[in-house]
Amino acid sequence: MLGEARTCEAVVTSRMITCCVRGHSMTDAIKVAVRIRPLNKQELDAGHSFAWNVQGNTLNANDSRDAKYTLDHIFGPEWTTRQIYEVATKGLLDKVISGFNSTVFAYGQTSSGKTFTMRGSDQEQGLIPLAVREIFELLNGCQDREFLLRVSYMELYNEEVNDLLAPQNTKLPVHESKEQGVYVCGLREDIVTCPEAVLSLLAEGEANRHIGATKMNDTSSRSHTVFRMVVESRMRDAEGSDAAAILVSTLTLVDLAGSERVAKTGAEGIRMKEGTAINKSLLTLGNVINKLSEGALSTGGHIPYRDSKLTRILQPSLGGNAKTAIICAMTPAACHVEESHSTLRFACRAKRVVNNAVVNEVLSDAAVLKRQAKEIEELKKRLEGSGMSAEVVGQIGHLRGQLLRSEQENELMRIKLEEEKQEREKAQKQVEVARKMMFEGGPSREDLVASAKRNNRRETWCPGGKAGWAAPPGAGVLTAAGPGPH
Numbered sequence: 001m002l003g004e005a006r007t008c009e010a011v012v013t014s015r016m017i018t019c020c021v022r023g024h025s026m027t028d029a030i031k032v033a034v035r036i037r038p039l040n041k042q043e044l045d046a047g048h049s050f051a052w053n054v055q056g057n058t059l060n061a062n063d064s065r066d067a068k069y070t071l072d073h074i075f076g077p078e079w080t081t082r083q084i085y086e087v088a089t090k091g092l093l094d095k096v097i098s099g100f101n102s103t104v105f106a107y108g109q110t111s112s113g114k115t116f117t118m119r120g121s122d123q124e125q126g127l128i129p130l131a132v133r134e135i136f137e138l139l140n141g142c143q144d145r146e147f148l149l150r151v152s153y154m155e156l157y158n159e160e161v162n163d164l165l166a167p168q169n170t171k172l173p174v175h176e177s178k179e180q181g182v183y184v185c186g187l188r189e190d191i192v193t194c195p196e197a198v199l200s201l202l203a204e205g206e207a208n209r210h211i212g213a214t215k216m217n218d219t220s221s222r223s224h225t226v227f228r229m230v231v232e233s234r235m236r237d238a239e240g241s242d243a244a245a246i247l248v249s250t251l252t253l254v255d256l257a258g259s260e261r262v263a264k265t266g267a268e269g270i271r272m273k274e275g276t277a278i279n280k281s282l283l284t285l286g287n288v289i290n291k292l293s294e295g296a297l298s299t300g301g302h303i304p305y306r307d308s309k310l311t312r313i314l315q316p317s318l319g320g321n322a323k324t325a326i327i328c329a330m331t332p333a334a335c336h337v338e339e340s341h342s343t344l345r346f347a348c349r350a351k352r353v354v355n356n357a358v359v360n361e362v363l364s365d366a367a368v369l370k371r372q373a374k375e376i377e378e379l380k381k382r383l384e385g386s387g388m389s390a391e392v393v394g395q396i397g398h399l400r401g402q403l404l405r406s407e408q409e410n411e412l413m414r415i416k417l418e419e420e421k422q423e424r425e426k427a428q429k430q431v432e433v434a435r436k437m438m439f440e441g442g443p444s445r446e447d448l449v450a451s452a453k454r455n456n457r458r459e460t461w462c463p464g465g466k467a468g469w470a471a472p473p474g475a476g477v478l479t480a481a482g483p484g485p486h
């Protein structure tokens, strides 16, 4: 069952009275696997051989080069997507439920099997549908939390962002804010309550993505696609307590378009223009990975995230706040050995990139203050027990003073916001009454009662404002007991 669609912009205003805090963090290198597809008919017909040797998680080519590539996993043609899912990506999903962002993307030359891996085929489900089903299973097992899920699906086509769930939304701008980080403005998000709803949205989006035939692939992706699931959750019955933090995390699943050589794809006209845009953005991705693998983040070096929309959108997943896995797809054919070496060099560099994922919590200001007060009191008790110095007592006094000032500022801000809200609502009501007088001879009693009720509603954090945790008609908050309003 689908819920209402919302745009991302709503988040900015509704977050004014909240605070994003970072819970515990996990520093981890990006996990990189290689998937080698079987030789295809075209390659077999042309007499090309299987040009690679796999030994455990090391790979080398049957060529004159001495290059050996060691990665987290190497999956030969005998591996099914489900097996790859279990080994390489399943672990990331538990982390999404615990508030960490996770990203999986497929990289590789055209026709190497990226879409087959991510989306799947009629015969075999891809990583995206497998992950979607698993997420719902996991959250159904979480008895103590309730969940709200939203999905979006976009493509980057010729350096423009298009909304695959609302094809009229094209050329969407990419913005950055302190609260939200990098985000696509105006992208449609649908609330979802079951895997079938997500899969049907995926199919809807799929019909809108740019696909075209080249000499190397009859159904070549001409755009990068980014499917995102936002998982919000909170403890049941935690309203008003310092445990009332909302965890907000994202699962991002990306099917990149493949790098291509015009000589091999035979691309002309529009296909060639697409190929140029694809190669350009992949080049930037390669540059970002290069810089990160050389440690540019820790030395303050420039990382060219802004050189393409792809790297801007993937920024948190590359050296940032996310747990990331990359599946590098490659063909084993001898005729493409150059491209495969290039994919593997990318893979080895990506493996050296370290991310720092944190639990993403959103607290109301009141809850933040409550938590700080509790921490100070705990600290004080611990120090009292250990015979603390006058200096430490002074520090605690200072912290308390700071807390008091924050509380006062917070209260002033709250009063100001409340006054502004009332002013807005009053003005709105006056306009409504004037309109009724003009067109209908005055508001009905029911309208006045409904309007009074509306004004008494509580503001919630959730984007979309008053829809919040109260499930909108036909949509809603997911609970461990299953979909439905709570």
Ligand SMILES: Nc1ncnc2c1ncn2[C@@H]1O[C@H](COP(=O)(O)OP(=O)(O)OP(=O)(O)O)[C@@H](O)[C@H]1O
Residues within 6 Å of the ligand: 036, 037, 038, 040, 077, 108, 109, 110, 111, 112, 113, 114, 115, 116, 117, 121, 217, 219, 220, 221, 222, 256, 257, 258, 259, 329
């Ligand atoms: N592991 C596999 N087993 C069997 N067939 C595969 C496998 N991987 C890919 N294929 C087949 O190879 C062809 C190309 O795969 P796919 O479209 O996934 O490539 P791609 O990397 O996404 O290409 P592009 O970058 O051009 O979009 C498809 O017909 C697909 O079904």
